[in-house]
Amino acid sequence: MFIQKIIICNIFAYYGRVEVNFGEKIEGKNLYCIYGNNGFGKTSFINACKILFLGTGLKEGNIPHSLKHLAPSATSPKKFIKGNEHYRGILNTNACDENKEDFYIIFEGFLQDKKFRVQRTWEGVHTQEINETLELKIDNQSYYNEEAQEKLNICLLPTNFVDFFFFNGEEIGEISENIRKGLRDKIEEILKIKPLDIILREIEKYKRELKEKQADDDKTRLDYKIKNRELESLNEKIEHYKKLYKEKSDDLENNKQHISQKTYEHQKIIADDDKEMQKLYDEKNKLEIELEEHKEKLSDSLKNIIFMSNKSLTNTLKQELHTLKSHSRKEDIEVFNRLLPEIKEITQTYLQENPEINSQEINYVMMNALENIPKALATKNTYHSKISNANALMLERAFIRLEYINLYQDINEMKECKIALKDTKTEIEELKIxxxxxxxxxxxxREIKQLRDEQNELEHQKRESENDLKQVIEQKKEIEREIYHLNQKINTERIDNELHFLQELEQSIKNYREKLIIKLRFELRDKILKKYKNLLPNDNIKDLVIDENFEIALKNDKDGLVIIESQSSGQKQILAIAIFWALSELSKAQIPLIIDTPLGRIDGQNRVRIIQNYYAQNLQTIILPTDTEVSKREYEYAKSHIARLYKIENSDDRGHARINNAMIDEIL
Structure with a gap:
């Protein structure tokens, strides 16, 4: 399949008729890049493509399982289409407000050598009786609605394949988890095993018809026919209730995951508030301590700078201290006279202890000199000051400290501390409100409450479907008993050979079916591992195992199990790509890839490998990156494979998206 044109009209972010023309297929150039900023319409594009093939479930009454995550709060297809208070719906809001009538999605292109056109349309969107139609045209043959959906599944893209051909890179981990859980079903789709199931049903039906013809009387024949029809109807009901039970179980699991996610967000806000509040209180306490320290420091500074504001007095005091240092004072002589007897005694003791200098003449000279010192000092100029020696010493020390005091800085720091404290207190009050x-x-x-209400309803629906299933199984057992008794009345001797042949054929087909699945299991394992190693050659994963239930397990170089959920986002995304790639190869379906946010969680080197290996297949690949995902570096690696470039433009309200052809210089 090759898509030549995609048209989206008034769906999601796309307003009016938006047409993307991919042109004719160019050999060796399979990559089409539609660049766009987040929120501009990339996700709208991929979701519109999915809805074209899956529908909204309006006629069936159930939203397709792989679309439910788009609107967890939508409880019906109608609400999924039109939206509710928590979700805008699939219809463009501006188009709805302006009462536009056209809402559709179209793919046009080639399926092998045949032209195809598929269109899904929504009519009567402004009424309660909204209608959804599907039209498929292959060459000159047209199909509508249910028949079109059936042909779409057979000829273009089975619904089970949509998730791994059209996907969002941000959701790929979740999608791959769903695929890994239902891998066996996917295998059966890929192998076209469903036709084998149809053959088995036809064999069973033919066996019944043969036995029916052997009945001896009309009543037995009629009873046998009726009971087998009832059995067939019950088998269909069992399949229906099994499917319903699985859907409700999956919905319930998704619901629980959403509750867990919303609860985590709620708790995180509370925890963040608590952390932020604690941080603010810590800051407040710290600032209050600092403020007290500044006050004490300022108080000490003020004690030592009492004369700071009177410069004249300060200068006079400094001059007085200087004069005191350079002149004798009367108080100094008085002190010397008081100490003179002790000085004499100390001098005489010293002279007596040193005989070499002790003589009466020296002793006389020394004593006489000491006696005359006060008289000599008194004859010199003495200076009288009102400042005592003790106070002079204190003042001198105060002036020394004054040199190291910066009053302005102390006051400024205290002022800044007060402002910071006030701001912190304001933040605390603002955080509270x-x-x-x-x-x-x-x-x-409110969302958690709504999800819990939905959870209760889903649990009720699950129990109901389980009870319905049990009831139908009991009815089936009763019908089988009745058929068994009717079989006893029918003589099958004349058709024993035919019945034996049919039983052998039936068993052979069943054996072939199982062998085919087992063969593919090993083939799938080899392909996934090979693709994974191509994309991530230096990873710790050395082996991959797929068991009988098609559960995938990874092993490291020591043969130890690696828990997939413990891998990084990038590793999980690459594993998912490897699974998608392997499944698409096994399907042998030439279905284009359409990928939104293709490289969001992948590092630089691995981006290059994905571009050169996965995207460079000879398969139309439409990617919707941002300019940071596929920057100039990645563009250079991909350039030889790129057929066309486009850019999504949008208005400020994000409701008027357009897609235009672009040159690389206009994008990067």
């Missing part, structure tokens, strides 16, 4: 966070918490609480 943060309107946005309060509203967000309340919204999350």
């Amino acid at each position: 943060d309107d946005y966070k309060q509203e967000r918490k309340q919204n999350l609480e």
Whole structure:
């Protein structure tokens, strides 16, 4: 299949008729890049493509399982289409407000050598009786609605394949998890095993018809026919209830995951508030301590700078201290006279202890000199000051400290500390009444309550489907007993050979079916491992195992199991790509890839490998990257494979998206 044109009209972010023309297929150039910023319409594009093939489930009454994550709060296909208070719906809001009538998605292209056109349309969107139609045209043959959906599944893209041909790179981990859980079903689709099931049913039906003809009387024949029809109807009901039970179980699991996610978001807001509040209180306490320290420091500074504001007095004091240092004072002589007897005694003791200098003449000279010192000092200029020696010493020390005091800095630091403390207190009060966070918490609480209500309803529906299933199984057992008794009345001797042949054929087909699945299991294992190693050659994964239930397990170089959930986001995304790649190869279906946010969680080197290996297949690949995912570096690696470039433009309200042809210089 090759898509030549995609048209989206008034769906999601796309307003009016938006047409993307991919042109004719160019050999060796299979890559089409539609660049766009996040929120501009990339996700809208991929979801529109999915809805074209899956529908919204309007006629069936159930939203397709792989679309439910788009609107967890939508409880019906109608709400999925039109939206509710938590979800905008699939219809463009501006187009709805302006009462536009055209809402559709179209793919045009070639299927082998045949032209095809598929269109899904929504009519009566402004009424309660909204209608959804599907039209498929292959060459000159047209199909509508249920028949079109059946042909679409057979000829273009089976619904089970949609998830791994059209996907969002951000959701690939979740998608791959769903695929890994239902891998056996996917294998049966890929191998076209469903036709084998049809053959087995036809064999069973033919066996019944043969036995029916051997009945001896009309009543037995009629009873046998009726009971077998009832059995067939019950088998269909069992399949229906099994499917319903699985859907409800999956919905319930998704619901629980959403509750867990919303609860985590709610708790995180509370925890973040608590952390932020604690941080602010710690800051407040720290600032209060600093403020007290600044006050003490300022108080000490003020004690030592009492004369700071009177410069004249300060200068006079300094001059007085200087004069005191350079002149004798009367108080100094008085002190010397008081100490003179002790000085004499100390001098005489010293002279007596040193005989070599002790003589009466020296002793006389020394004593006489000491006696005359006060008289000599008194004859010199003495200076009288009102400042005592003790106070002079204190003042001198105070002036020394004054040199190291910066009063302005102390006052400024205290002022800044007070401002910071005030701001912190304001932040604490604002955090207590943060309107946005309060509203967000309340919204999350409402969403959690709604999800819990849905959970209760889903659990009720699951129990109902389980009870219905058990009831139908019991009815089937009763019908089988009745058929068994009717079989006893029918003589099958004349058809024993035919019945034996049919039983052998039936068993052979069943054996072939199982062998085919087993063969593919090993083939799938080899392909997934090979693709994974191509994309991530230096990883710790050395082996991959797929068991009888098609559960995938990874092993490291020591043969130890590696828990997939413990791998990084990038590793899980690459594993998912390897699974998708292997499944698409095994299907031998030439279905284009359409990938939104293709390289979001992948590092630089691995991006190059994905571009050169996965995207460079001879298969139309439409990717919707941002300019940071596929930057100039990645573009250079992909350039030889790129057929066309496009850019998504959008308005400020994000509701008028357009897709235009672009040159690389306009994008990067």
